[in-house]
Amino acid sequence: MMRADFLVVGSGIAGLSFALKTANHFPTSKVIIVTKADKKESNTKYAQGGIAVTLDSKNDSFDQHIKDTLKAGGGLCNKKVVKFVIQEGPERLSELIGWGAQFDKEKKDIYHLGKEGGHSTNRIIHHGDSTGLEIEKTLLKQVAKQPNIKILSHHFALDLITHISKKNSKKTSCCGAYVLNMKTNAIEKVVSKITLLATGGVGQVYESTTNPLIATGDGIAMAYRAGAEIKNMEFVQFHPTALYQANVSPSFLISEAVRGFGAHLRTPDGKRFMINYDPREELATRDVVARAIDKEIKKSENHFVYLDCRHISKKEFTKHFPTITKKCNSIGIDISKDMIPVAPAAHYLCGGIATDNKGNSNIDNLYACGECAYTGLHGANRLASNSLLEAVVFADRCYKDANKKIKNSSYYQYTPDWNNEKPISSKEKIIIKKNKKLLQSTMNNFAGIVRSKKNLQKAFKCLQVIDKETKQLYKNGVKSSQLFELRNLIDVACLIVQQSLKRKKNKGVFYNEDLR
Numbered sequence: 103m104m105r106a107d108f109l110v111v112g113s114g115i116a117g118l119s120f121a122l123k124t125a126n127h128f129p130t131s132k133v134i135i136v137t138k139a140d141k142k143e144s145n146t147k148y149a150q151g152g153i154a155v156t157l158d159s160k161n162d163s164f165d166q167h168i169k170d171t172l173k174a175g176g177g178l179c180n181k182k183v184v185k186f187v188i189q190e191g192p193e194r195l196s197e198l199i200g201w202g203a204q205f206d207k208e209k210k211d212i213y214h215l216g217k218e219g220g221h222s223t224n225r226i227i228h229h230g231d232s233t234g235l236e237i238e239k240t241l242l243k244q245v246a247k248q249p250n251i252k253i254l255s256h257h258f259a260l261d262l263i264t265h266i267s268k269k270n271s272k273k274t275s276c277c278g279a280y281v282l283n284m285k286t287n288a289i290e291k292v293v294s295k296i297t298l299l300a301t302g303g304v305g306q307v308y309e310s311t312t313n314p315l316i317a318t319g320d321g322i323a324m325a326y327r328a329g330a331e332i333k334n335m336e337f338v339q340f341h342p343t344a345l346y347q348a349n350v351s352p353s354f355l356i357s358e359a360v361r362g363f364g365a366h367l368r369t370p371d372g373k374r375f376m377i378n379y380d381p382r383e384e385l386a387t388r389d390v391v392a393r394a395i396d397k398e399i400k401k402s403e404n405h406f407v408y409l410d411c412r413h414i415s416k417k418e419f420t421k422h423f424p425t426i427t428k429k430c431n432s433i434g435i436d437i438s439k440d441m442i443p444v445a446p447a448a449h450y451l452c453g454g455i456a457t458d459n460k461g462n463s464n465i466d467n468l469y470a471c472g473e474c475a476y477t478g479l480h481g482a483n484r485l486a487s488n489s490l491l492e493a494v495v496f497a498d499r500c501y502k503d504a505n506k507k508i509k510n511s512s513y514y515q516y517t518p519d520w521n522n523e524k525p526i527s528s529k530e531k532i533i534i535k536k537n538k539k540l541l542q543s544t545m546n547n548f549a550g551i552v553r554s555k556k557n558l559q560k561a562f563k564c565l566q567v568i569d570k571e572t573k574q575l576y577k578n579g580v581k582s583s584q585l586f587e588l589r590n591l592i593d594v595a596c597l598i599v600q601q602s603l604k605r606k607k608n609k610g611v612f613y614n615e616d617l618r
């Protein structure tokens with residue numbers, strides 16, 4: 103058994119910035135970060151476009167950023183949350199810069215600001231097209247300097263340890279988590295006073311996604327099983343322009359900033375089409391562009407449309423988008439001569455574990471932050487590059503609140519041990535792999551960009567079959583991260599489908615053709 107004052111699950115921008123601030127503020131406290139892969143692996147690492155922050159007082163204002171966020175969110179954002187997240191952005195950005203993160207500058211002290219869909223002006227701070235990697239590396243470097251933070255990589259949190267108060271029988275509190283050490287295959291108990299879930303997104307629920315393999319919704323599923331409120335799961339954002347490569351998953355992202363830089367979308371026979379869908383054309387919000395592409399793809403029976411950058415200066419393009427240029431070159435696409443095949447892919451979850459304005463879930467001593475949380479910022483559709491912003495603002499709010507709470511917290515004495523002890527067999531591995539693939543194709547086919555009641559019901563039936571088979575393995579006591587992940591994917595997929603069936607009106611990224 104391990105003990106920590108603060109247990110952080112996840113080592114992306116949300117978990118690392120919370121851990122760093124907390125450990126710094128309380129040098130005598132013990133902070134444990136558990137993360138299920140290499141410590142760098144996260145959605146954060148792949149973020150390209152940047153962070154939306156209001157910096158340019160001449161051409162931008164908090165009010166304008168607030169207005170754009172509310173408009174993208176389709177009337178479902180929490181206005182108070184939108185306001186404070188945007189207002190606190192510049193201070194949080196200064197902290198990242200203070201820790202050593204570098205962002206592109208136009209000239210001394212003036213940052214270069216990129217543009218993305220739904221933004222009325224240029225306001226995206228970025229590090230070329232690898233902003234997330236720069237942030238991740240910076241945070242990990244700082245965390246390494248903090249003697250009271252212990253990072254346990256290849257440690258998979260599989261369930262929360264909870265306790266129901268006898269005095270107030272309705273109130274559940276969190277006392278840590280069961281964690282699988284993926285190297286030794288032992289299940290360990292991490293007992294903590296405060297737990298923060300920062301486990302990221304759910305893209306792996308879908309066959310085509312920009313999200314890396316770690317994005318299996320574990321935190322959301324764990325919190326759900328422990329009784330946390332989970333909201334707005336039907337709002338899965340599809341990025342319009344993931345690179346199309348048959349049978350390659352996850353998909354490489356072609357940043358929206360490329361369209362912000364002037365790239366055009368074209369049908370396979372070369373025609374621009376966005377004007378037929380929205381006066382903002384290629385820079386309409388993601389829901390609009392992704393649905394337009396989906397429609398064009400279905401009309402033409404192709405698997406993709408094209409993104410055309412041929413009219414953009416190759417030198418300038420390469421300077422701003424070195425990673426994208428390199429990737430295209432590696433598969434024989436010269437962006438000055440060839441068009442890039444693109445298709446929408448699951449990218450971001452706007453919903454998640456419901457929190458208050460300080461990151462508290464409805465379970466005592468359990469916080470959620472980053473993509474796994476539903477704070478009210480994004481409503482029905484996240485405005486591009488508002489998620490890194492949300493993560494740093496809420497990590498700060500969680501840190502401030504948790505630091506008040508820790509003074510009156512103690513360890514819960516009785517925490518039961520985990521008792522499953524059977525390693526996985528190769529036959530069971532095959533069943534798990536087959537069911538994961540089936541789940542992903544089911545969600546792509548029946549719960550994707552355009553949904554219908556009939557298809558959602560079909561998806562639910564199929565998920566029930568997968569769930570039954572998976573529960574059987576679980577009952578048999580199989581102990582493996584693959585099985586734990588599949589269990590989480592099923593819970594999250596069911597939440598997406600069930601909450602989709604309940605929604606009565608199309609909003610933002612949610613579109614059910616029966617509700618037109």
Ligand code: FAD
Nearest residue numbers: 112113114116138144145146151152259302472473487490
């Ligand atoms: P993550 O960065 O995903 O970190 C989650 C962590 O939790 C990982 O370390 C993971 O290993 C760990 N974990 C998960 N489950 C478990 C478990 N069971 N046990 C232990 N550890 C676990 N947003 C923007 O604002 N701007 C952008 O330009 C941008 N570009 C993007 C480009 C791509 C390709 C992608 C995929 C996303 C992009 N996003 C962007 C979204 C943004 O990157 C994410 O929303 C954000 O990084 C999420 O941060 P996080 O800390 O919440 O989660």
Ligand code: SIN
Nearest residue numbers: 150151357358486487
């Ligand atoms: C991108 O660079 O297009 C991704 C931005 C985001 O998801 O916010």
